[in-house]
Amino acid sequence: MQPLFTRSHRTSSYRISRKNLASCSLGLTLLLASCGQGTVTTGQVTMPGNTQAGSASAFVLDPTHAFVAGQxxxxxxxxxxxxxxxKLVGGQVLSELPTLNAAVLSLPSGLPVEKAIRLMAMSGELRYAEPNYLMSTPERLSGTPQGGLDASVSTQAAQDAVLNDPQLGKQWFLGNMGVYKAWETATGKGIRIGVADEDIDRNHPDLKANISFPGYDAPNNKVITADTPYDGIGHHGTWVSGTAAAVGNNGIGGAGVAYQASIVPLTITHDPAGASNVDSARAFIWAVNGPDGKAPGTAGDADTPAGHKGFVDIINYSFGGTGYSQLSKEAIDYVLSKGVVFVTSAGNTPTTGPASPAWTPGAISVAATTPRNLRTEFSNRGAHLSVAAPGQQVWVTAVRKDVTNPNEVNYEYVDGTSFASPATAGAAALILQASADKNPDGSIKAITLTPAQVRHILEDTAFKPGVNYNINTGNGIVRADAAVLRATQNAAATVEKGVNVALQFVADSDNSVGIPLVGATLSGGKRPEQLLYAQSAAGDGPFPTGRVNFREIDAGDYQLYASGPRTVLAGGNPGIIGGALSLAPGTSRGLLLPLPVTFPVDANEPNDTLATATPIAYGNVKDGVLPKGDVDLFKFTAVQGETAFINTKAVSGSPDTYLQILDATGKVLAENDSQRPGVVDAALDFPVPASGDYYIRVTDKTGGTPFNAYFVSLSRLVGKESEPNGTATVNGEKFSNIDFTGANPLAIGQALDASISPANDVDIYTFTGTAGQKxxxxxxxxxxxxxDGVMSLYQAGNPVALAVIDDTNTQDPTVEYTLTASGTYYLVMAAYTTGTQASSGNYRISLNAR
Known part of the structure; x- marks a missing residue:
């Protein structure tokens, strides 16, 4: 790959770029984009391979977050x-997603998810780490008619249709989308739509004939067969399936948009609380690879239908949320890379803010409209929308009241972008069938369109109620008749194909250094206001890959804005670039992008040899940086019989420090690569064998990068704490009722061994400091x-804490503070404690100064 940008390409657009990037870098609070905004509650959901569908749970939600606890x-x-x-967190492997080179881990008791992510980020061995987010299932939207359609809504009469289904007259959305005319050419026959959703009432008389087996039960990691019972939980999957492909011309009920398409059930949840992000991703991969697990067209692939690009041709996903998940992004990228169309709902917040996966580049993101061609009040909007489709007062298949009755036909009115999405997926099925190469009997010989071409046909033929593009309905409201007509006009050769772009962000001063956590926005392409966003990792972890991918996006001229990494994560200053990028239709490009980052500065260099070692004394803290291949040496003087405590801690980047103590000849006397199992920071005790000079040697087991900053401190181990040493009450990270009586003295340059026992124990230490001392x-x-430690700093006579630190590296707090006045100070140490969490154990406290 050749460099695309250099320093000279920086523009005045940085402020806009940084605003856009910040707005998209949110933590996930995932909500099912169907029937309104639900409330996340503690729920129970089955995990792959552990339980049967609908049986007792294998995980619960974190009580205060929308993600799975302990994963x-x-x-x-x-x-x-x-x-x-x-091993990095002392956890266990629950399951793996080898196609995505990802895994799900269970965490040890007492290690919160957020802390585990910070520990993982420092390891340098991962591309990302994030919670297993949960997508909740909301209630039906209010205001949905239960008795019948609004009489003022104009619908196409059933007798005008070519089918004999008696309830077509209630399905205004079919006429609104021009489906009746489209059916003269295409019905979806031969196309498979994977419905990633709740379990489906698969024996519903108006669905049964279109259900294609096997399907996939992601939470239990099992195939769904004709004998697999419906789990009885939820209605959403049945509503969605009927919207896309309810059976037509069978003399009962109504019909779906693609009434002869096949529905492949992809069950992602068995719990009213919702579905995990992992199970969603697992379903996407299975839908592409099929039950044999082999990627389409690879050696051993035996289940991809001849002429098709995946086990299914289209995935409909009516779940979503307000943030960014790297797992979700990479799973959808995989779907698109194999030529399978991905359709998703815009969401029902309503908002113009970021949503996942609706904002995923290459996906068909669908807003919801009313019978009068207006955006519904609940539908999300924004410059990311692809199209809109009917999503209000949609009459569709519903779970039967008696699922054992083979003759019961149940339909209901539903509202939500969840139904605009499968209506669009149904239209996509009509497009794929109409454009496909056919065998003499009319069956499909080969799917000819790419995901981007399907999206472009939907967008280019949509009914535009106003201007060509607007943030309420995107490129317009889907018209199946116009889309199918365009699909028959040599679409494979004449409709513009998409583009695949792989960006690798590196330091402009050293192209071998990948930049961690970069956010990239492409502005332009098909229209000036279009924004395509992706990033190299999720959340706040400085994972050192710098790779950002865009799949099946529009060709055209873009402005690329990129920024990263965050200073708090990687030290130095973030790099920001902006520049023009032209992408030709149907191409795949890999670009090397140098970012003008500023690295942390090591003021102690050169200190790579014994002769140039930086002096360090008891009570000192020295800062260092470990770029590739670097070695840092520090020289200290010690007295025989004392024990020196040498401690390191990562400050930015992902250093995995390795400590050695050398004598004056360079002989190794002691060494350590971690202060405890699973931690990358090294620390060691050195009983001094003879008075004299010694050397601390610090290296980085990861090999090093210019972002890898750390500090090393030197203390004298002087003994153990003595109880009682003060009292206090701790709640979370807040202390109250503090009594400093009996606080143990701790001088600058000393270290003490201590214990939190019992779990509600509080230890207090006192020291004398001087103004300006760090x-x-x-x-x-x-x-x-x-x-799991929490520590606060207090000044004598001041009841307000000067600093409160929960932890720096998973469970070990570090208080760094510049004293504003000379006098007496106190350090208060305890375990982070809540009504359900407390811990006890041994620790060491050290006090030093820069």
């Missing part, structure tokens, strides 16, 4: 195993999760 999703670096990742008080726990 972590990780993207693995090449050559690393899920087991390697689990103190560093650090905790090193002995065991993982025991204790």
């Amino acid at each position: 972590l999703v990780v993207g693995l670096q090449d050559g690393r195993s899920a087991q390697d990742a689990a 103190i560093v008080a650090d905790i090193n726990a002995t065991e993982s999760g025991k204790p």
